[in-house]
Amino acid sequence: MAAADESPIVSLRRTLYAYQASAALLAAHSLGIFPTIHQKPQVAGDVARRCGADPRGMERLLNALVGLGLLHKHGATYVLPRELAPFVVPGVDGDATGLLDLTADLYRTWGDLARGVKEGVPLHRLSSDALLAGDPARVRNYIRAVHTNSRQAARRLVEMAPLLPGSTLLDVAGGSGIFAAEYARVIPDLKAILLDLAPTIEAAHEILTAEGLEDRVTYRTGDYRQDPFPGPVDAVLLSNLFQTESEEVCRTILAKSREALRPGGTLLVHGMMNEPDETKPPEGTMFSLLMYVLFDHGRAYPAETISGWINQEGFGIRFIRPLGPPLFSKLILATRLE
Numbered sequence: 001m002a003a004a005d006e007s008p009i010v011s012l013r014r015t016l017y018a019y020q021a022s023a024a025l026l027a028a029h030s031l032g033i034f035p036t037i038h039q040k041p042q043v044a045g046d047v048a049r050r051c052g053a054d055p056r057g058m059e060r061l062l063n064a065l066v067g068l069g070l071l072h073k074h075g076a077t078y079v080l081p082r083e084l085a086p087f088v089v090p091g092v093d094g095d096a097t098g099l100l101d102l103t104a105d106l107y108r109t110w111g112d113l114a115r116g117v118k119e120g121v122p123l124h125r126l127s128s129d130a131l132l133a134g135d136p137a138r139v140r141n142y143i144r145a146v147h148t149n150s151r152q153a154a155r156r157l158v159e160m161a162p163l164l165p166g167s168t169l170l171d172v173a174g175g176s177g178i179f180a181a182e183y184a185r186v187i188p189d190l191k192a193i194l195l196d197l198a199p200t201i202e203a204a205h206e207i208l209t210a211e212g213l214e215d216r217v218t219y220r221t222g223d224y225r226q227d228p229f230p231g232p233v234d235a236v237l238l239s240n241l242f243q244t245e246s247e248e249v250c251r252t253i254l255a256k257s258r259e260a261l262r263p264g265g266t267l268l269v270h271g272m273m274n275e276p277d278e279t280k281p282p283e284g285t286m287f288s289l290l291m292y293v294l295f296d297h298g299r300a301y302p303a304e305t306i307s308g309w310i311n312q313e314g315f316g317i318r319f320i321r322p323l324g325p326p327l328f329s330k331l332i333l334a335t336r337l338e
């Protein structure tokens with residue numbers, strides 16, 4: 001994205017070559033460089049031998065990773081920055097390698113973006129039916145990636161919209177359950193129900209168990225397109241959901257949320273919501289394109305569009321607020337009327 005005082009060729013080149021940094025990071029992940037160096041800081045020749053790679057190529061790659069700030073170099077020895085380990089080393093607390101695995105798949109897909117735009121079909125379909133019929137390992141990667149991406153937002157949401165002690169929260173399409181678990185961690189005696197498709201529930205249980213959070217939530221298998229929601233509940237959370245669905249399905253979900261909520265109950269809608277003309281913020285426009293690549297009806301709808309649906313489905317809006325840096329998503333808080 002162009003800085004104001006940058007010449008056109010400089011900003012063009014920066015965008016054109018941005019793929020090289022992604023490729024270097026993904027190559028490092030695929031070759032097992034991070035766990036190797038995490039185990040023991042070492043010189044390029046040793047990393048190459050342990051990873052089964054060409055020493056000359058490995059040295060170039062390691063130096064490029066240093067340039068990207070993903071490794072440090074002391075003398076000839078490469079070191080993994082301690083704060084990066086949880087994100088790039090499998091099995092380390094808070095392991096975020098699902099995000100790297102999913103991005104490695106997406107990287108190949110994005111190379112074919114022109115075809116996707118021409119043909120109007122998702123290149124890497126993650127819609128409901130694809131999740132139900134697909135490879136469980138692919139679902140697991142997706143949900144592990146979502147877990148990493150949602151952790152910070154979950155913490156922010158609990159601060160922005162705390163619930164009363166003893167409330168019941170229904171987290172529809174709750175993914176890894178990170179929002180439900182975070183609410184249950186902070187709000188005393190909160191009962192959190194995680195509703196999602198069976199393959200996702202299985203992945204969520206595994207992810208939460210690895211972090212010792214599995215008992216914080218109640219698991220419920222269901223399909224938001226055809227199953228009623230459990231209720232009555234005090235709050236319904238719809239996080240990062242509307243951006244994956246058509247207007248028709250979003251409205252169905254809102255109507256079901258209303259039925260599940262007690263009168264006066266709270267609706268929380270969280271996700272990436274772009275400005276009304278859908279060209280801002282830049283992170284949001286790229287995200288909307290990603291939704292197009294993944295889902296049949298993916299789109300980062302503007303907050304104004306979503307709040308219009310919410311009003312029409314019998315809710316009163318209390319506020320619409322951005323989560324704030326470094327996050328670009330927004331929260332709409334509403335109350336069920338009557």
Ligand SMILES: C[S@@+](CC[C@H](N)C(=O)[O-])C[C@H]1O[C@@H](n2cnc3c(N)ncnc32)[C@H](O)[C@@H]1O
Nearest residue numbers: 128150173174175196197200223224225239240
């Ligand atoms: C982008 S993820 C959002 C997960 C979570 N709410 C978050 O913000 O981290 C979308 C979720 O929708 C779930 N999902 C997709 N189709 C569904 C359906 N028909 N019924 C219930 N859940 C569904 C997926 O399994 C996935 O967990």
